[in-house]
Amino acid sequence: MTRPLRWITEPHLGMYVHVLAFMLPGEWRDVTAPGQKWGYLVGVGRSNVPTTEMQYVPEADDDDYFTAEAAQQVALHYGKRVIDVMVESD
Numbered sequence: 001m002t003r004p005l006r007w008i009t010e011p012h013l014g015m016y017v018h019v020l021a022f023m024l025p026g027e028w029r030d031v032t033a034p035g036q037k038w039g040y041l042v043g044v045g046r047s048n049v050p051t052t053e054m055q056y057v058p059e060a061d062d063d064d065y066f067t068a069e070a071a072q073q074v075a076l077h078y079g080k081r082v083i084d085v086m087v088e089s090d
């Protein structure tokens with residue numbers, strides 16, 4: 001049984017990071033990997049509601065995420081770093 005997809009939203013420096021982890025379809029993943037792999041969507045914004053303008057670019061991420069939790073954690077990390085850069089450039 002698969003669990004439903006769910007958005008995770010965390011505040012950071014007055015903005016929000018939105019992440020969604022999902023199982024990669026077989027044709028998107030390295031077939032030599034030992035088990036299922038996960039991808040993620042990440043977005044940042046001033047709203048606590050996720051945007052529909054996020055994209056997944058599999059060729060931009062070569063890391064292996066074998067659990068949804070691992071994919072979520074890396075997405076939160078990257079989202080917070082994006083906000084750090086945005087806040088510093090203001």
